[in-house]
Amino acid sequence: MFNKVLIANRGEIAIRIIRACWELGIKTVAVYSEADKRSLHVTLADEAYCIGPSPAAKSYLNIDAILNVAEKAKVDAIHPGYGFLAENAEFARAVKKAGFEFIGPNPKAIEAMGSKINAKKIMKKAGVPLIPGSDGAVEDVDEAIEIAEAIGFPVVVKASAGGGGMGMSVAYSKEELKDVIESAKNIAKSAFGDPTVFIEKYLENPRHIEIQLLGDKHGNIIHLGDRECSIQRRHQKLIEEAPSPIMTEELRERMGEAAIKAGKAINYDSAGTVEFLYENGNFYFLEMNTRIQVEHTVTEQVTGIDLVKAMIKIAAGEELSIKQEDVEIRGHAIECRINAEDPLNDFVPCPGKIKLYRSPGGPGVRIDSGICGGAEIPPYYDSMVAKLITYGNSREEAIARMRRALKEYVIVGITTNIPFHRAVLEEENFLKGNISTHYVEQNMHKLK
Numbered sequence: 208m209f210n211k212v213l214i215a216n217r218g219e220i221a222i223r224i225i226r227a228c229w230e231l232g233i234k235t236v237a238v239y240s241e242a243d244k245r246s247l248h249v250t251l252a253d254e255a256y257c258i259g260p261s262p263a264a265k266s267y268l269n270i271d272a273i274l275n276v277a278e279k280a281k282v283d284a285i286h287p288g289y290g291f292l293a294e295n296a297e298f299a300r301a302v303k304k305a306g307f308e309f310i311g312p313n314p315k316a317i318e319a320m321g322s323k324i325n326a327k328k329i330m331k332k333a334g335v336p337l338i339p340g341s342d343g344a345v346e347d348v349d350e351a352i353e354i355a356e357a358i359g360f361p362v363v364v365k366a367s368a369g370g371g372g373m374g375m376s377v378a379y380s381k382e383e384l385k386d387v388i389e390s391a392k393n394i395a396k397s398a399f400g401d402p403t404v405f406i407e408k409y410l411e412n413p414r415h416i417e418i419q420l421l422g423d424k425h426g427n428i429i430h431l432g433d434r435e436c437s438i439q440r441r442h443q444k445l446i447e448e449a450p451s452p453i454m455t456e457e458l459r460e461r462m463g464e465a466a467i468k469a470g471k472a473i474n475y476d477s478a479g480t481v482e483f484l485y486e487n488g489n490f491y492f493l494e495m496n497t498r499i500q501v502e503h504t505v506t507e508q509v510t511g512i513d514l515v516k517a518m519i520k521i522a523a524g525e526e527l528s529i530k531q532e533d534v535e536i537r538g539h540a541i542e543c544r545i546n547a548e549d550p551l552n553d554f555v556p557c558p559g560k561i562k563l564y565r566s567p568g569g570p571g572v573r574i575d576s577g578i579c580g581g582a583e584i585p586p587y588y589d590s591m592v593a594k595l596i597t598y599g600n601s602r603e604e605a606i607a608r609m610r611r612a613l614k615e616y617v618i619v620g621i622t623t624n625i626p627f628h629r630a631v632l633e634e635e636n637f638l639k640g641n642i643s644t645h646y647v648e649q650n651m652h653k654l655k
């Protein structure tokens with residue numbers, strides 16, 4: 208087992224990883240940018256080193272600065288968290304080359320899933336259901352029209368180097384497709400440096416359901432059930448839950464089996480997530496995320512498995528301590544992402560200083576937060592400051608606890624989206640589990 212681990216991240220996930228290390232008796236090294244000098248993850252770590260100026264490009268994305276600290280602090284391993292360098296194969300390789308263990312999947316698996324076209328090719332071979340569409344890249348408009356007419360409009364054009372909804376555009380007709388192809392290639396070129404695009408049938412009202420995977424370095428791989436992640440805004444998830452309100456044992460069995468095929472196809476050896484779109488009883492592979500995700504928490508609540516400790520043990524070479532038949536999904540968990548943003552002003556980010564902070568508690572309430580009273584929320588990073596998770600024996604109990612916790616939660620000094628969450632937790636479609644990826648746009652008028 209490692210003696211000392213560097214956490215190459217900030218905020219709530221850095222604290223989450225520090226907590227897992229503590230429980231395993233591992234010393235922790237935090238890295239921070241100038242803006243994060245007095246932040247909570249710096250306070251909680253055993254050692255902390257400044258890695259550069261506030262902009263992420265000069266600090267949390269600075270591979271050399273991070274590796275220099277790893278050398279200086281003599282760590283055994285590095286955990287990347289999510290975002291920043293978490294799915295950067297070059298970083299994973301550089302970490303190993305410098306002699307440290309990377310607490311995440313093997314670099315080849317990261318690379319394989321980084322190209323959406325390549326990912327689909329691998330999944331097709333593995334027998335994972337795909338959304339009908341082009342077989343690889345689409346070069347020009349004529350080819351696009353041919354494919355679109357074969358699969359039927361509407362179609363969506365996606366950047367292969369994209370992901371998380373970045374660089375996807377929908378075309379409802381042949382005429383629209385001409386413009387959409389050009390704009391998608393331009394966005395892909397400027398955003399990802401790679402203009403490669405592909406086409407898929409656009410599913411008009413799907414759910415976004417994902418399966419949590421856990422693989423080790425000895426060929427074992429299991430799934431830990433499903434999460435419903437359809438409540439998103441501009442591809443930023445806002446509320447997640449486990450299990451999905453529409454999940455049945457049979458559907459979970461089918462989706463879990465498909466997810467394990469996906470993991471096996473790339474020799475997956477860490478925590479990872481296979482994202483699917485679900486519509487009318489069918490599900491289709493969307494993407495695979497080769498990192499721990501923000502919403503890993505709701506899976507931890509319903510399975511009782513600590514996913515971050517599991518990742519660390521796997522990286523240290525241990526075999527999975529549980530078999531698929533040991534995995535049991537019990538009760539229901541919901542997570543509300545607390546963001547420093549203004550839901551009444553188009554969710555614009557609202558950095559600032561927290562003057563008063565009172566967090567909820569009591570039965571079935573978990574807070575994973577990177578903030579406390581007096582904390583400064585810098586403008587340089589994403590706006591999520593905390594995750595409020597509630598857990599109960601049923602979805603109704605988890606909802607009752609979330610309503611109570613959202614009422615108790617007091618954050619004075621910055622504007623947050625807590626009022627948005629309070630409104631969703633009263634909204635009838637949400638309460639009935641009647642959710643699709645269009646939930647926010649369809650119900651926003653009720654959520655103000």
Ligand SMILES: Nc1ncc2cc(-c3cccc4ccccc34)c(N3CC[C@@H](N)C3)nc2n1
Binds near residue numbers: 363407
């Ligand atoms: N062929 C096809 N049809 C419908 C889709 C629907 C989504 C989607 C999924 C989840 C939330 C969404 C919100 C608005 C628009 C789209 C979505 C989607 N993605 C891709 C990345 C993921 N974060 C969002 N891909 C789709 N692809």
Ligand SMILES: [Ca+2]
Binds near residue numbers: 370371494495496
């Ligand atoms: Ca992704």
